[in-house]
Amino acid sequence: MLLLQILLLVSCATDNMEDNKFTPWHYLFFGVIPLSSIFYYIKYLNSAYVITSFLLYVFISFIVMALLWKLISIMTLHWDIKKHFVIFVIVAVLVTLDHLIKLVLLKIKFETSVIGDLVLIKHRRNLSQNGILNFLNIETSRLSMIVFKVIIIAAIICCYNLFKSQTAKKAYTLIAAGAVSNLLDSVFYGYTLDYIHFHKIVTYDLKDYYVDTGVSVIILLIFLSEIKKSKEKKDR
DSSP states (O other), X not given: OHHHHXXXXXXXXXXXXXXOOOOGGGGGGGGHHHHHTHHHHGGGOOSHHHHHHHHHHHHHHHHHHHHHHHHHHHHHHHSOTTSHHHHHHHHHHHHXXXXXXXXXXXXXXXXXXXXXXXXXXXXXXXXXXXXXXXXXXXXXXXXXXXXXXXXXXXXXXXXXXXXXXXXXXXXXXXXXXHHHHHHHHHHHTSSEEEEEEETTTEEEOHHHHHHHHHHHHHHHHHHHHHHHHHHHHHHO
């Protein structure tokens, strides 16, 4: 959520991004967030086993994010992402998918190994429910987290209308789905229920990948926009 909060400030300040065709090379950008997390997790990389877990986290995250982007791209081939009703339907589908997985896992108490102890489907209750608060080891009340998340969703809605680029709108739809799913976690459970466990690295759920995918695309668009500006200045 830290990246999301920083991104909202950046996004609200600028919308010079034009639509860019998403090429196979652009998909490589989905590795940026997982790889950049090494600066935080490096203190835990004290054995070959944990390093392998981190590499699996990077690889699996890249695959999941690429698939999510492909999914929303297919959905928007037939539906106009600029229509609010379409956005609502896509967000509802994504949020339902995340919470259906959680309900099934909770109902049958399902846990399993995917790759030994390195990658597990395993429940984890994230009581602080926020990356910044986890890092600072700060506990918060259920009500305060609900209010905080409602404010985040309101900010996302406000920023969304600033974008004209269809690619940016798709990215923001994913971010909105992650934020709404996060809010429902607080409402229904009082904590965030994560279930994709990477040994001694992190435990994710689908909504985390929604946010990471959306943030990656927005960062990519900002990056491409800055490159274009730089070229235009040189050509003058």
